[in-house]
Each structure stands twice: as structure tokens, then as C-alpha cells.
Amino acid sequence: MKKENLKILIEKESENLNNLLDPSDLQTFKSMTSELRDTWTKKQMFRTETEARFSVLQDNRYPTRAAKYWQCVREQSSYLDNLMSLSFEYRRNQAKIDKIEEDLKTEKDKHEITTLQIDLDECRYQKASMEKTGYHRMREIKMWSKLKEEFNDGSFNDQDVNEHQLESYGRQYAEKAKQLSENSSDADKFNVLGQLQSLQRIKKSGELENKKEEEKQIPSK
Numbered sequence: 001m002k003k004e005n006l007k008i009l010i011e012k013e014s015e016n017l018n019n020l021l022d023p024s025d026l027q028t029f030k031s032m033t034s035e036l037r038d039t040w041t042k043k044q045m046f047r048t049e050t051e052a053r054f055s056v057l058q059d060n061r062y063p064t065r066a067a068k069y070w071q072c073v074r075e076q077s078s079y080l081d082n083l084m085s086l087s088f089e090y091r092r093n094q095a096k097i098d099k100i101e102e103d104l105k106t107e108k109d110k111h112e113i114t115t116l117q118i119d120l121d122e123c124r125y126q127k128a129s130m131e132k133t134g135y136h137r138m139r140e141i142k143m144w145s146k147l148k149e150e151f152n153d154g155s156f157n158d159q160d161v162n163e164h165q166l167e168s169y170g171r172q173y174a175e176k177a178k179q180l181s182e183n184s185s186d187a188d189k190f191n192v193l194g195q196l197q198s199l200q201r202i203k204k205s206g207e208l209e210n211k212k213e214e215e216k217q218i219p220s221k
Contacts, residue, residue, distance in 0.1 A: 006128045007037045013121065045136040046079075049143055057147070063171040066156035066164030069148055073161075076144035083137040090130045097123045166208060170199045 157163035
């Protein structure tokens with residue numbers, strides 16, 4: 001299945017913009033075809049690694065390597081789901097292209113031919129857009145894989161997300177508590193301090209560790 005050539009699609013559609021644009025704007029558009037292709041090709045889609053590191057994996061929200069690792073898992077999983085959904089959409093769009101091309105071979109009505117050709121051009125542009133989106137979905141999947149490997153230094157359990165949360169959330173809410181002031185709302189104070197106190201109590205009581213020991217003692221069937 002060949003990739004769509006965006007430059008050809010833009011140049012082809014420029015001929016059909018004469019009813020939409022003023023003549024001067026149409027001429028400008030035609031002269032900008034190469035620039036617009038370049039813009040379309042290099043426009044940012046999804047997060048860069050810089051944004052992933054400082055915005056997504058911000059230290060006050062994910063204060064430990066384990067917390068950062070598990071957020072990478074969530075992000076990568078989300079993009080995998082998106083890529084799979086896009087693949088189904090891409091296949092469906094390709095089926096439409098194949099059907100329209102078949103219909104054009106036998107259609108005799110000139111108005112219907114025009115409509116089918118418009119549908120075909122639109123589907124081809126959508127195909128090019130999906131191919132670009134797919135490339136960047138995969139780019140992010142690979143980026144999150146790289147970050148997972150970086151943060152996974154062997155100091156935490158990378159099979160059970162629950163293992164790190166008491167420590168990670170404890171640090172996160174301790175930092176949130178530092179940001180509270182007399183101007184903070186009662187709701188914010190109640191929420192932050194309440195969760196911090198609960199985390200500290202759970203850690204002090206060892207109730208999570210006790211539960212793990214109880215689960216180990218349950219005989220398997």
C-alpha cells in the first residue's frame with residue numbers, strides 16, 4: 001500500500017480552490033505549495049522529549065524514579081491504544097478508497113463521477129494525515145520506551161504499580177502541603193492534608209505490609 005504524496009495532493013487541490021479563494025489568494029496559495037508541504041511535514045504532533053521530561057514527568061508530581069517509570073507505562077499504553085485505533089481507521093479509509101476507485105471505473109453519470117472524485121481526494125488526504133499521525137504515535141511509543149529504560153534502575157518493583165505508591169504519593173503530598181498558605185481554600189487544605197495524614201498513617205501502621213503477608217499465607221487452590 002503506497003504512501004500518499006502530500007505535495008501532489010496539495011497541488012491538485014489548489015486547482016479546485018478557485019471557487020473558494022479570491023484570485024490573488026489562490027495565486028499566493030499556489031506559490032506557497034512547497035512551503036505548505038514543509039509546514040505540514042514538520043509541524044509538531046504530540047509531545048517532544050523535552051515536554052515529556054519537564055511537563056509530564058514533573059518532579060513535584062512524580063518525585064521518584066518509580067513514579068516516573070509507571071507514568072511512562074501509562075503514557076506508552078495510551079499511545080498504543082491510539083495507534084491501534086488509528087490502524088483500524090486507516091484500514092477503513094483504504095477500503096473506501098478501493099471502493100471509490102472501483103465505482104469510478106463503471107460510473108457514467110458525470111455529476112456522480114465528480115462527487116466520487118471529491119470523495120476520493122478527501123480520503124487520500126485523510127490517508128496522508130493518518131500516515132503522519134501514525135508516524136508520530138510510534139515516535140512517542142519509542143520515546144516512552146526509552147524513558148522507561150532510563151528510569152528503571154532496578155531499585156523498585158517494575159511489575160506491581162502498587163509497590164511504589166506509598167513512598168511516591170507521600171513525597172508528592174508532602175510537597176503539596178508545603179505550598180498551602182493562609183490563602184489556600186479550606187477544601188484544598190482538607191484534601192491535601194487529609195491525604196497526607198492518611199499516607200503517613202498507612203506507612204506508620206504497616207497495614208499494607210501486613211496485608212501482603214496475609215495474602216502470602218492464603219493457600220492456593
